[in-house]
Amino acid sequence: xxxxxxxxxxxxxxxxxxxxxxxxxxxxxxxxxxxxxxxxxxxxxxxxxxxxxxxxxxxxxxxxxxxxxxxxxxxxxxxxxxxxxxxxxxxxxxxxxxxxxxxxxxxxxxxxxxxxxxxxxxxxxxxxxxxxxxxxxxxxxxxxxxxxxxxxxxxxxxxxxxxxxxxxxxxxxxxxxxxxxxxxxxxxxxxxxxxxxxxxxxxxxxxxxxxxxxxxxxxxxxxxxxxxxxxxxxxxxxxxxxxxxxxxxxxxxxxxxxxxxxxxxxxxxxxxxx
Amino acid sequence: xxxxxxxxxxxxxxxxxxxxxxxxxxxxxxxxxxxxxxxxxxxxxxxxxxxxxxxxxxxxxxxxxxxxxxxxxxxxxxxxxxxxxxxxxxxxxxxxxxxxxxxxxxxxxx
Numbered sequence: 447x448x449x450x451x452x453x454x455x456x457x458x459x460x461x462x463x464x465x466x467x468x469x470x471x472x473x474x475x476x477x478x479x480x481x482x483x484x485x486x487x488x489x490x491x492x493x494x495x496x497x498x499x500x501x502x503x504x505x506x507x508x509x510x511x512x513x514x515x516x517x518x519x520x521x522x523x524x525x526x527x528x529x530x531x532x533x534x535x536x537x538x539x540x541x542x543x544x545x546x547x548x549x550x551x552x553x554x555x556x557x558x559x560x561x562x563x564x565x566x567x568x569x570x571x572x573x574x575x576x577x578x579x580x581x582x583x584x585x586x587x588x589x590x591x592x593x594x595x596x597x598x599x600x601x602x603x604x605x606x607x608x609x610x611x612x613x614x615x616x617x618x619x620x621x622x623x624x625x626x627x628x629x630x631x632x633x634x635x636x637x638x639x640x641x642x643x644x645x646x647x648x649x650x651x652x653x654x655x656x657x658x659x660x661x662x663x664x665x666x667x668x669x670x671x672x673x674x675x676x677x678x679x680x681x682x683x684x685x686x687x688x689x690x691x692x693x694x695x696x697x698x699x700x701x702x703x704x705x706x707x708x709x710x711x712x713x714x715x716x717x718x719x720x
Numbered sequence: 721x722x723x724x725x726x727x728x729x730x731x732x733x734x735x736x737x738x739x740x741x742x743x744x745x746x747x748x749x750x751x752x753x754x755x756x757x758x759x760x761x762x763x764x765x766x767x768x769x770x771x772x773x774x775x776x777x778x779x780x781x782x783x784x785x786x787x788x789x790x791x792x793x794x795x796x797x798x799x800x801x802x803x804x805x806x807x808x809x810x811x812x813x814x815x816x817x818x819x820x821x822x823x824x825x826x827x828x829x830x
């Protein structure tokens with residue numbers, strides 16, 4: 447049997463973030479473009495999941511059905527992963543800091559070139575500030591652009607398909623996540639008080655944040671094999687920006703690989719915890 | 721203790737991975753890309769692949785499949801931080817990696 451002592455989040459910010467996640471997730475589930483079930487009942491005798499009805503669906507209905515299923519399943523996963531992440535974080539925070547295994551002057555870390563590590567640390571700190579600020583500015587710009595689109599001529603058409611609402615919600619949510627990443631990274635690089643845990647979270651967060659950006663890029667990518675449609679599309683500008691954003695995200699992994707992180711966390715342990 | 725946390729994370733991640741894979745294959749093998757009901761009202765039954773892929777439903781279906789594939793890959797890579805957290809070496813760093821990875825993957829799912 448697995449027994450884990452779950453610490454409830456004591457940090458106000460953490461708890462608020464959790465509530466916000468649930469709230470936004472709930473609103474994101476509202477698919478304004480879906481065919482009403484009453485309409486389905488009239489047309490196809492829809493009564494929940496029915497294999498016969500499933501086989502009779504046309505492509506549009508089938509796609510919406512799949513999107514709805516994927517959406518609900520992913521929401522359940524998201525909540526489960528957030529809960530597990532909170533458990534892990536609460537447990538790790540409650541633990542005392544790891545002991546520095548090296549003795550004074552003889553340990554392997556003492557023999558390293560401290561000047562080199564400090565320079566690496568400063569460089570990573572500057573790169574982090576630049577990348578996180580770029581990401582934040584781009585997402586704020588995209589959020590403002592999507593809000594401006596609400597008043598455009600195409601707004602009604604876009605509102606019908608609920609794309610605009612989804613885009614605004616996702617952009618705003620990405621601003622929140624980018625802000626979280628920026629403050630978290632600055633805290634680790636500037637205050638230097640999180641030690642092992644902070645560096646670990648920064649490392650893991652960076653890797654999956656780049657994947658998140660990649661997924662958002664795919665989400666907004668407007669696949670079109672027809673040149674005319676591509677020119678008429680309102681979403682081309684957004685697509686280009688997201689593709690550039692994806693290029694920026696590609697810098698995360700080569701810059702923040704595991705070895706400098708491990709070196710830096712050991713450096714921090716030696717410098718700041720002794 | 722981090723071993724138990726790793727087991728808990730595995731308990732969440734493994735079924736998620738299986739479910740995402742199932743959803744992926746279910747979507748791929750569905751009739752979204754089938755041509756059995758391909759009548760759009762213009763009497764055109766026969767379409768070549770190029771024209772067919774220009775239809776909005778097909779494009780959205782393709783997008784859904786790519787997103788599901790991305791989620792499957794990301795969920796599969798979660799096994800690395802989980803196994804490292806279970807190893808017990810450099811505990812706080814590895815649990816930190818695990819916590820942040822799970823948090824970001826939760827964001828990806830949402």
